[in-house]
Amino acid sequence: MADPQLLSSVRTLVGRQYGRVYAWDAVNAPMIRQWCEIMGVDNPLYTDAAYAADGPHGGLVAPPAMLQVWTMEGLHANNYPPGSTDQNPYEVLKLIEEYGYASVVAVNSELSFTRPVYLGERLYYTTRLESVGDEKTTGLGTGFFVTLVMSHFVEKPEGDEPVGELLFRVFKFRPASARTAAQAPIENEPAKAKRPLPGVSDDTRFFWEGCAEGKLLIQRCSACATLRHPPAPVCTHCHSFEWDSVQASGRGSLYSFVVMHYPEVAPFDHPNPIGLIELEEGVRLIAGLTGVQRDGLRIGQQLQVEFQTFDEQLALPLFRPVGE
Amino acid sequence: MTSKNTKRFDDVRPGEVLPTLEVPITVALIAGGAIATRDYFPGHHDLDAARELGSPHVFMNILTTNGLVQRFVEGWAGPLARFTSLKIKLGVPNYPGDRMSFSGSVTGRDPQTRTVEVTLSGKNSLGNHVTGTVALVLPGQPEAVA
Known part of the structure; x- marks a missing residue:
């Protein structure tokens, strides 16, 4: 209070x-000219007396x-x-x-x-x-x-x-x-905002390693062959702990989406469209959408995966619309 | 006589997107901009002073930000646009070595006064350095040349 x-x-x-x-x-003209020079302002109404004389103000402003x-x-x-x-x-x-x-x-x-x-x-x-x-x-x-x-x-x-x-x-x-300015850490370079890294566990490692190789991998139960995503230790269908993975085609359709407008958080682009994609193999995953107009998104539209590497360390699947 | 494109009020539609402007942030721009705006606050030209304030480097002053906003909007509108307001909200600092990318679009249009409003942002690697609106009166159609 x-x-x-x-x-x-x-x-x-x-x-x-x-x-x-x-x-x-x-x-005065010298201060104006020097200001224009450093700012990169090139409007002649401020610096060119002949031009300004014929202009709307009848002289330099x-x-x-x-x-x-x-x-x-x-x-x-x-x-x-x-x-x-x-x-x-x-x-x-x-x-x-x-x-x-x-x-x-x-x-x-x-x-x-x-x-x-x-x-x-x-x-x-x-x-x-x-x-x-x-x-x-x-x-x-x-x-x-x-x-x-x-x-x-x-x-x-x-x-x-x-x-x-x-x-x-x-x-x-x-x-x-409580940290005062004088105690703040001094860095030589301003920190660039980076994408947050995923927490990787024994259950999810295959997925991220697949992304790094440009493959979209889906977890599969070894016992009953049910696919599941996001990765988890147990089959939701038969409760088996045994699993392997299969490479998805990367084709899917837009099941739902959201477009983030606010707050604008670095390093993401804004507006930031994010999709829930239903893969043709049947499972759904959440991923960024690329090459889309924010007004052009439509439930059910066909998408194809591609991989982009961010900050030279994080490969992420993104989905792009394809012709139908 | 310099020839420059002049935006006419009738040519502008709400939603029109301004050409982007990329501004490299340098020590020369920050220190030079501060002095050209008669701002001798040490954090804008003295690295040691800036570090004592807890900043990693010298940082851009507000009056330079205002100048760059004017440049971005005037570059699109042309020399005959008359500014009626330039309103900014300040965000993260501009430090040397970074780049600020301006984007903006037309968000208002008043035929009575031939005023258009531009909403803009200037973004660097840390986020938005500046967001704001600028209001401009644009010229009408040129009179027929005799």
Whole structure:
């Protein structure tokens, strides 16, 4: 439970307005060109004065995603141009931190644009503490979603003009794990998500070894010849412990299916179609579907197995539609 | 005069899929993007500082992500599209050596304002780095050339 004193202090801050933060530089061509260069943005309306003069704005404009750039403080933290406010729009985060919520992560950045920003214009923004949510627990830990809205303006002698807004939401939280950042393991390479490996037992080993050789093997009772899948130690028909395996043709039909849309979990593709396939030998198995349109799946459609190797270690059977 | 394809409002249908964009994530892009957006937070350019924060490497800043989202959408829409919003949700970090693959499609269309909405994601090997929506006003049909 959050401390009642904290909740009360936070509540008094919500809705508070913070003063102006000015841009160090007016909107200018060199900063725009360098931004376009690194981002790979090649719209000539931002960099080609002749093209822009004939364009919809009658001159060069700044890329919209640069809106925030103009008012950044730069190398020295909290070093804003003269005339900027001394107030700290992030004071609520400091307040929450004092109650033991040490970590912060940005969650949402929502830019909206009222009009283009032209070369030579000078920007400033004001900040409003829009909301602080109730205490929530996420995968990261327990804390508060804090939403700030920065309203951006251009200075004009005849009255300043709004040009756009940034809604910025962070999660200020106490980490779920006791492990602190400093103790986190340091890896040279980011870990790539891999397919989870199956648990292999004496009963199932033949199946995975078959996949590695490009064979779809089905368990068969040595006593009564009943086929069974998934593999198990005992025949479901005659209770014999004796078994061997046969290679399936790999042909089957779609008995049922599901298409996973959410959550998107690496390394799987999404949407992720998964089938329950009835093999022509009579048993059913679950496997990924490949070469299918998510709207094109049909119960009963004919499929053929193929094998793909993932992460250079795991061969899996996948089923692909075949002409009928 | 550069000639570029311009998407017209009448040419766009809901469900239209944008051409994918693959962005190699490099130290130059992360550090250069941070400085081009005047973001000197050490985790974006200083490997030791990033490791002290518990990250395996320097990581991309939000303003660079915004720039790449603009590039992805503008590359499809052409130079005359006017952005009215660019709203993103942040996911896993972008680290050097990875690749981010953008995909997206048209999910809204308002003839009154000639606004289209694109829903997109930028995915790397760890999962989605960014998901979001962009709203654009597209030009109408070109006037007949005299």
